[in-house]
Amino acid sequence: MSNINFTHYQHAHCESGVTTNLLRNEGIEISEPLAFGIGAGLFFGHIPFLKINGTPGSTFRTWPGAIFKRVGQRLGIKVHTERFRSPQKAMLALDKALEHNRPVGMLSSVFYLPYLPEAFRFHFNAHNLVVYGKENGIYKVSDPVMEEVTTIAPEDLVKARFAKGAPEPRGFMYYITDVPKAINFEEAIKKGIRQTCFFMISPPVPWFGNKAVFLLAKKIRQYPQKLTPRKASLYLGNIIRMQEEIGTGGAGFRYLYAAFLQEAAQILHRDDLLAYSQELTQVGDDWRNFAYHAARLVKDRKSDIVSYDELSDLLRICGEKEKDIFTRMDKLKWQ
């Protein structure tokens, strides 16, 4: 039995939320947007040939695990991370960490978390949560997308930690072992912004970064010719879910990143970042506009409320604006 005094805060996104809650537990004052920005969480990717549940893979964020890792590195925080072959060993290691009063972050599959509403429980294997205690054999859970803390039975947790598919969590868990006395947020913020600009602007292939927005726009234009109405509608639905469903903070993390830029402007005393934040907020609204019209096509398969051509144009607007923003931000001079 272990009892850690862990304070739970609800956040928009699971990984930046877990990172924030673990850091706050160590007495570090950090907000979710700050963790998200320092961890360079913003991204875009569209890989038409990589089918996930029969629909082309799209993402609005960086790959799982990257945010926590980068925040740790950039703030000089020492972390322990571990993967396991055997579920027994993974659960033993968790119990041991809890005995040492360490709240433990881990990867899990949403499908095997009974405390979540069924509506969200698909086979999504990159969900982050914190286990902060064990009482009478039941684990205490702080899941950042939930308003309150909850619990999970060991047999469910072990399934969630060893879910199969892509990616496989393989019991991946992490905790903080040591924090420095002074933390330099300024430097970490600069590095985070630079990396996000790099990932958005520089990938030379069409599937990643800003270029992928235009790729998706092009594909959407072709949907009516290349796909059955049903498939086209399913593809659109999947994009909306990636962009707006629980865990994104709205507009595919764009609002979350704009919130980060606003906070960064305050910390670094730079008004130009404030202007970028406002611009990105507007792009966020454009993404929402795209999702709104896409959803009308999803709901009404036949009628032509907005055509796929128009939808493609709406997306191009987002792409053009983001290209402009991140190209300019990439050239920012840092003292």
Add this chain to the structure above:
Amino acid sequence: MKVNEVPQDPKDFKEGDKIKKLVYAVDKDGKYTGVNSAGWEAENAATKQAWDLVEEELQETEQLVKAGKLSPIAWYMKKNLMDTALLAKYMGKWQWQVRRHFKPEVFKKLTPAMLEKYATVFNITVDELKRTSGQ
């Protein structure tokens, strides 16, 4: 998105209204703040679409199982939102092996150990697994 524009359209299916998720919006001073949202019509429609598809496929499979063309394994696979690739991974089998087990005549000859394994993956009892086939 402004604070007063944060949509509050409840996701009123499959307990979707149990969580009020956090989104980020701008308040009247232009400052970002976290706001709870019950859901958004557009997003709800997309989630609903995904579930409708599951439901549809489940019914189709049920008809095929009843008609003796597929084994209950196919139905429980759909019920658990899996495809053949994922089920094969959970079973530690090749996909062609799992697909073979979809055949009712092969299903009848499966060893108790194999049935047990399927039942464990689907989180049901062996009896439940067999019952769907009308045995």
